[in-house]
Amino acid sequence: MAEAVKDNDNPLNIDGSNFNSELYLDGLMKCANLRQVMDKEAEVVTQCQFLQSEMQTLVYENYNKFISATETVRKMRSDFQIMQEEMNKLSENINKITTFSSQISETLKESGNNVNRLCGTRQLLDKLQFLFLLPTQLNKAIEECRYVDAVHDYTHAQRVLQKYGNQPSFQSIQTECSEIIYGLKKTLRERLLSPSTSASELAESVGLLRQLQETDASLQDIFLSCAESRLDQHLTCLSGMVENTDILEWVEKCNSTLLADLGIVISCYNDMFQDRENVNLPEFADKVMSQVFHLFEEVIKRPENSGTEILIRGLDKFFRKLQAMSEIISSDTISTRALDVVVQCIQHKATMQYKNIQAQFKENLMRVRQSLASKGTETTDLKDILNSLQVHLMQKIQASLLDLMAFLQNNLSFGLKPWCAQAVANSCWTVISETLINLSDMVKQMSKIQTSNNIPFELLLILAKLCLETQETGVSTLYKHLEKLLEEAAPGLTMETKDTNAVMVHLSTAAQSALDSEVVFIGQTAAQMLRVSVLARDWLRAPEPRGPRAVCRRVVETLASADSAASQLFPTSVKPSSDSSRRTIWSRAPSSFSPINRIFSERIEVFSPAGADRAALSNGALKVALKALVECVRLRTFSRHGLQQLQVDVHFLQQRLSCMGNDERLLNALLEDALSSAQLRCVDPQLMEPSIVDIICERG
Secondary structure, eight states: OHHHHHHHHOTTOTTSTTOOHHHHHHHHHHHOOHHHHHHHHHHHHHHHHHHHHHHHHHHHHHHHHHHHHHHHHHHHHHHHHHHHHHHHHHHHHHHHHHHHHHHHHHHHHHHHHHHHHHHHHHHHHHHHHHHHHHHHHHHHHHHTTOHHHHHHHHHHHHHHHHHHTTSHHHHHHHHHHHHHHHHHHHHHHHHHHOTTOOHHHHHHHHHHHHHTTOOHHHHHHHHHHHHHHHHHHHHHHHHHHTTTSOHHHHHHHHIIIIIHHHHHHHHHHHHHHOOSSOOHHHHHHHHHHHHHHHHHHHHHTSGGGOOHHHHHHHHHHHHHHHHHHHHHHTOHHHHHHHHHHHHHHHHHHHHHHHHHHHHHHHHHHHHHHHHHHHHOSTTOOHHHHHHHHHHHHHHHHHHHHHHHGGGGOTTSTTTTOHHHHHHHHHHHHHHHHHHHHHHHHHHHHHHHTHHHHTOOHHHHHHHHHHHHHIIIIIHHHHHHHHHHHHHHHSTTOOOOOOOHHHHHHHHHHHHHHHHHHHHHHHHHHHHHHHHHHHHTSOGGGOOOOOSOOHHHHHHHHHHHHHHHHHHHHSOOOSOOOOGGGOOOSTTSOGGGGOHHHHHHSOOOOTTOOOOSSHHHHHHHHHHHHHHHHHHHHTTOOBOHHHHHHHHHHHHHHHHHHHTTTOOHHHHHHHHHHHHHHHHHTBSSOOOOOHHHHHHHHHHO
C-alpha cells in the first residue's frame, strides 16, 4: 500500500496525479537514445488514441441512458393518469355492489332461517333413523366379525342415548344396544384368551374394549395373561427341540417365534396402555426370559453343540436378539442376563476343554501303564514316555486357549467388548489352572491307591517328574503364552495377575506324594521279602552257610530295578563314598554293638520325605527294607550257623547295594544294626573270618 502511494506521488510516473511532463522529457532525453525516444512517442500516441476512444464510448452510453430515462418518465406520467381513472371507476362499482348485497340479504333473511330450520330437522331425523336402525346394524356387524364398525357405531350413538335415554321411545333401544354390547365384550374377552389369536388381533381387541369403557387395570391383566398362554406354546415347542436340534436351529426358531412375539406383545402393550409406572411388563418379560435362558443353558450343554464354531454362531445370533429385546423392554435385567449368557458359554466351553484334556490324559496314562506292565523298565525309555506326556499335555492346553480366543473375533457382536475379553482371559486361566490342579489331584490319588491297584512304580516316577517340570517351567510358559494370545486378540487388555504360586504348590505336593509312594512301595516290597524269609526260617537249626540266600538276590534285583528307573528321570546329587571309607561290618567286636553305643549313634528317619534325585529315592527304599530286616531279626533267636548265615547275607547286600549310588554310611549303619541284633540274640555268637565270608559270597 505504501509503495502504491509512493508511485502516485512520483512526478515521473505518467499515470500518477503529480506527473511532470518537463521532468519526464528531460529524463527521457538524457537516458534514452533516438530509437527509444521514437518508440516511446509511438507508445504514448497509441495510448492516447485508446483513451480517447474509451472516453467517446462512455459519453455515448451515458447519453443513451439519459434519453431512455427521459422517455420512461414521460411514459409513467401518461400511464398514471389512465390508472387513476380506472381506480375511480372501480370504487364506484364496489359501492354499487355493496348496496345491492344489502338489499338481497334483507330480502332472503326469512328464507335463510327457514332453510336452517329444515337442515336441523333433517339432521335430527337422520340421527333418529340411525338410532332406530342401530340394534340391527350392531347385530349384523358382529355376525360379520366387523367388531371395529360395531364399536364405532355404538360409541357414535352413545351420546344421543345418554341425552334422550329417559324418553320412553328410546329406552327400549338403549336396553337392546346394552345387551348387544355386553355380548360383544364377552366375545372380545374370549378372543383375547384364545391361543390362536394373533398379536394384531390382540391389540385390536384391547383397543375396542377400552372404547367400551373397560378399565386399563383389567385389560392389562387380560392382555398379559393371553400373551403368556401364547408364549407358553412357543416355550413348549422350544423345549421339545432341545434334544433334537443343534444350537443354530434352536436359536433361529427362538428368535423368529418366541422372541419376535414377545417383542410384538411389548410394543402393543406400550402403545395401548402407555403405562408410565411400567410395573407389570418388566415382571412379565423377566418371567418369560428366565425360561428362555434356562432352555438355552440346556441347549449349550448338549454334546452336539460342543463345537466352538457352531456354539459361537448360535450365541452371536442369540445375543444380538437379546440386545434388541433389552431396548424394547427397557429393562437392565435382560441386558445383564444377556452378558451373563455369553460369559456362561465361555465358562462352559472352558470347563469342557479341561475335562476333555483330563479324559485324554487319563487315556494316555492307561496306555503307558499297560506298556510298562507288559514290557518292564529294562526295555522302556521312561524319558521318552515323559516327553510324550508332557508335549501332549502342553499342546492340548495351548490348543484349548487358542480355541477360546475365537470368542474375541471382530465380526461378533460381543467380540470386542472389554467384559468379554476379561471373561475369556479368566476362562483361559481356568483351563490352565484346573488342568494342572486336576493333574495334581490325579497323581495324589494314584499315589494313595498305588498298592491296592498295583500301579507300576515307574509310572509314579514319570508323573512325579512331570509335575516337577511343569512346576518349574510349564506354568510360566503357559501363562506367557496366554498373555501373548490375549495381546493379539484384544490389544490393550490388562489381564488381572493370576496366582501361579497356588498351582505350583499343587504340583509340588503331588510330585512329593508320588515320590513318597514310590519309595514306600519299593521299600515295602523288599521289606516283605525279607520279613517272610526271616520269620519263616528256623535259625536255631540253620545249617552251615554255603552262600547268600535267594531272597537277598531278589531284594537286590527289586532295589536295582527301582534305581535303574530313577536314574532315567532324576539326576544323582549325592556322590558315592570312596573305597577308603568302606568298613567291614563283620570284623567288629560284639561289644561295639552294645546298647550304650546304640544310644549315641545317629538316628535314622525311615519314612522321611523322598528327595527328587536318584540317590535320595534309592536311600528311601533302602531304609524301609533294611529297617524291616532289623526289626524282624530282633524277633528271632539264632544259633552260631544262623548268625553266620545272616553275616553272609549282610555282606552280600553290602556288596550289591553299595554300587547303586546309595549312601554307604546309611547302608552300613542299618546292616550293622541287623547283624548286631542277631549277635545279641545268638546262643553262640561267633562270626566267620572276613576272607571266608568273601569266598562264600563270590562262590554263591
